[in-house]
Amino acid sequence: MAFLKELASKSAKLQENEVTHSAVATEESKEQQKEKYQSPVKKCPRCETDILEFEFESHLTNHASEILPWLYLGAQRNACNLKELKERIQITHILNCAIEVECYFPNDFVYKKLDLDDVKTENITDLVDDALQFIVKCKDSEKKGKILVHCAQGISRSSSIVIAYLIKHEKLTYEKALSHVKSIRRIAQPNSGFEEQLRKLEKTWISPTI
Numbered sequence: 001m002a003f004l005k006e007l008a009s010k011s012a013k014l015q016e017n018e019v020t021h022s023a024v025a026t027e028e029s030k031e032q033q034k035e036k037y038q039s040p041v042k043k044c045p046r047c048e049t050d051i052l053e054f055e056f057e058s059h060l061t062n063h064a065s066e067i068l069p070w071l072y073l074g075a076q077r078n079a080c081n082l083k084e085l086k087e088r089i090q091i092t093h094i095l096n097c098a099i100e101v102e103c104y105f106p107n108d109f110v111y112k113k114l115d116l117d118d119v120k121t122e123n124i125t126d127l128v129d130d131a132l133q134f135i136v137k138c139k140d141s142e143k144k145g146k147i148l149v150h151c152a153q154g155i156s157r158s159s160s161i162v163i164a165y166l167i168k169h170e171k172l173t174y175e176k177a178l179s180h181v182k183s184i185r186r187i188a189q190p191n192s193g194f195e196e197q198l199r200k201l202e203k204t205w206i207s208p209t210i
C-alpha cells in the first residue's frame with residue numbers, strides 16, 4: 001500500500017510540473033505576442049491608418065507609389081479605389097496597361113488603355129511613344145494633372161512604361177530608372193522581354209541615328 005501511495009504522489013507531482021511547464025510556455029508566447037503588437041506604430045500618410053512598423057513597407061504596396069510628385073505607379077486595386085484616386089492623390093489621368101483590367105471610372109478621369117499582356121514576347125516598343133505622349137499631355141495640361149499608370153499588380157507592365165518615361169524624359173539610364181522605381185516600389189520589375197526592349201529604346205533615345 002505504501003508503495004502505491006508513493007507512486008500516486010510521484011504521479012501527482014509530475015502532473016503538477018507539466019502544468020507549471022506549459023503555463024510558462026503559454027506565458028512566453030503571450031510575452032512574444034505582446035512585444036510584436038507593441039512594436040512602434042506609424043501612421044500611413046495615404047490612408048491615415050495606424051500600421052505596425054514592421055508591416056509598414058508591405059502596407060505601402062497597397063497604395064499607388066509616388067514615383068514623381070505627379071506620376072503614380074500602381075495596381076488594379078488602386079485603379080478601382082475612387083476615394084484614393086480622387087480625394088487622396090487627386091489623379092486626373094489614368095494609363096491602364098493591362099489588357100484584362102477594365103477602366104473603372106470613365107466619367108471621372110481621362111483614360112488611355114494599352115492592351116498589354118504580361119508576357120516577355122509582348123511588344124511595348126511600338127506603342128511606347130504613344131503611351132509617353134499621353135503621360136506628357138497630363139503633365140503639361142493646364143490644370144497640372146496627376147497620372148496613375150497601372151496594370152494588374154504594378155510589377156511589370158506599368159513599371160516598364162514608367163521606366164520608359166524616366167529614360168526618355170528624365171534622361172536616366174535603364175539601370176538608374178529601375179533603381180529609382182524600385183526604391184519607392186520594391187516589387188516593381190519589368191519581365192525579361194520588356195527589359196530587353198527598354199535597354200534597346202534607351203540606346204535609341206540616348207544616341208539618335210544620324
Ligand SMILES: [Zn+2]
Pocket residue numbers: 044045046047048049059063
Ligand atoms: Zn495606408
